Amino acid sequence: MQKSSANISSNKKTSSKVKDSIKSTAQSSHKNSFGGLDKSLLIHMFDCMIKSRALEERLIKIYKAGDAFFWIGAPGEEAWGVPLGVLANKGKGPKHDWLHLHYRCTPTLVAMGMPMIDSIRLMMNKATDPNTGGRNFSNHYCFPEWNISPVSSPIEVQYIQALGTAHVQKRTGAKALTIVTGGDAGTAEGDFASCLIWSSRKGNELPILITVQNNKWGISTSYEGQHGETSIADRAKAFNIKSEVINGNDTIESYIKIKESMDYIRKTGKPAFLEAHVSRLYGHSSASGANFITNEEDCISTFERQLVDANYVKSDYRKNLFQKYEEEAQAIANQVRSELGPNPSTIWDHTYANNENADWRNF
Numbered sequence: 001m002q003k004s005s006a007n008i009s010s011n012k013k014t015s016s017k018v019k020d021s022i023k024s025t026a027q028s029s030h031k032n033s034f035g036g037l038d039k040s041l042l043i044h045m046f047d048c049m050i051k052s053r054a055l056e057e058r059l060i061k062i063y064k065a066g067d068a069f070f071w072i073g074a075p076g077e078e079a080w081g082v083p084l085g086v087l088a089n090k091g092k093g094p095k096h097d098w099l100h101l102h103y104r105c106t107p108t109l110v111a112m113g114m115p116m117i118d119s120i121r122l123m124m125n126k127a128t129d130p131n132t133g134g135r136n137f138s139n140h141y142c143f144p145e146w147n148i149s150p151v152s153s154p155i156e157v158q159y160i161q162a163l164g165t166a167h168v169q170k171r172t173g174a175k176a177l178t179i180v181t182g183g184d185a186g187t188a189e190g191d192f193a194s195c196l197i198w199s200s201r202k203g204n205e206l207p208i209l210i211t212v213q214n215n216k217w218g219i220s221t222s223y224e225g226q227h228g229e230t231s232i233a234d235r236a237k238a239f240n241i242k243s244e245v246i247n248g249n250d251t252i253e254s255y256i257k258i259k260e261s262m263d264y265i266r267k268t269g270k271p272a273f274l275e276a277h278v279s280r281l282y283g284h285s286s287a288s289g290a291n292f293i294t295n296e297e298d299c300i301s302t303f304e305r306q307l308v309d310a311n312y313v314k315s316d317y318r319k320n321l322f323q324k325y326e327e328e329a330q331a332i333a334n335q336v337r338s339e340l341g342p343n344p345s346t347i348w349d350h351t352y353a354n355n356e357n358a359d360w361r362n363f
């Protein structure tokens with residue numbers, strides 16, 4: 001793990017005004033069509049959603065231009081991922097929230113303050129990539145300073161790893177929690193069932209927010225025909241876990257339900273489960289072409305309509321902001337293109353230190 005290109009500790013972008021509104025939001029009832037959420041918070045989330053989309057679309061262009069090997073990412077999950085990042089208690093160690101995310105988490109990290117260059121360096125496999133030193137796929141983030149454990153290519157393993165940090169948090173008695181995300185198809189893995197079992201044992205419940213982003217696809221296999229259960233969330237109910245299905249395309253609903261679940265976990269020390277229905281706007285990954293899918297709901301357009309109707313933003317706000325971030329991302333890509341890839345001598349860095357399994361040459 002290398003140092004982030006930006007100063008992470010000082011990169012707390014959420015303004016104090018936004019933070020205040022986040023605190024007060026929990027107590028607010030549904031005062032208006034925005035569920036009582038403050039205008040400054042709404043616009044902050046909208047900005048993060050636009051930034052995340054601009055970044056992801058730049059990553060796709062980088063792939064298509066032949067400057068990267070593979071793309072997988074999160075366009076269509078912004079209304080879910082941004083509120084999650086805004087609400088997470090960011091920091092290092094068990095007193096802060098721990099995040100075990102999967103490869104559709106750019107919106108969450110943008111909301112937590114990740115600079116775009118960190119994502120672009122990872123995408124272009126440069127030695128300067130603070131996540132993996134240029135050695136993993138796009139969106140396979142890792143930021144120890146923020147308790148972001150490494151995103152894994154084998155799906156679902158994060159549901160087991162999350163139990164470990166939740167155990168530590170339970171032991172320390174801090175009001176911090178562990179968050180785990182993943183896709184619908186991955187819930188077929190035993191790791192998912194193990195997470196439900198180990199987080200809900202009577203008297204040993206863990207402070208963990210278990211989530212599934214249901215986009216109705218596992219690469220090219222559709223949800224229908226694969227699931228005997230009515231909702232994935234029903235499986236958590238069998239373990240007496242507080243559980244709900246939400247519209248992950250709705251920014252307000254996502255924010256309110258994530259906040260509600262986090263408050264419950266911090267208060268009771270028990271797990272909660274959220275299944276968020278989301279869109280997959282560019283298909284599975286570059287493996288399926290990464291072309292725009294026109295018949296899926298675009299959560300940014302939905303939120304934009306709400307904000308424009310309320311006169312919170314002007315009708316050209318999204319277009320102008322997107323253009324600003326797009327120009328920024330393009331300039332970063334041009335800069336990063338000339339940076340070096342990882343040196344072969346660093347191949348064993350950051351693996352199991354002093355363990356014979358870390359280096360096959362020692363076998």
Ligand SMILES: Cc1ncc(C[n+]2csc(CCOP(=O)(O)OP(=O)(O)O)c2C)c(N)n1
Nearest residue numbers: 153154155182183184185186215217218219
């Ligand atoms: C253990 C494992 N099995 C299979 C794969 C291949 N694979 C990569 S993504 C994916 C589909 C995952 O679908 P879902 O969990 O619904 O997440 P989504 O990509 O739709 O967000 C599969 C099968 C893998 N990476 N790891």
Ligand SMILES: [Mg+2]
Nearest residue numbers: 183184217218
């Ligand atoms: Mg899926």
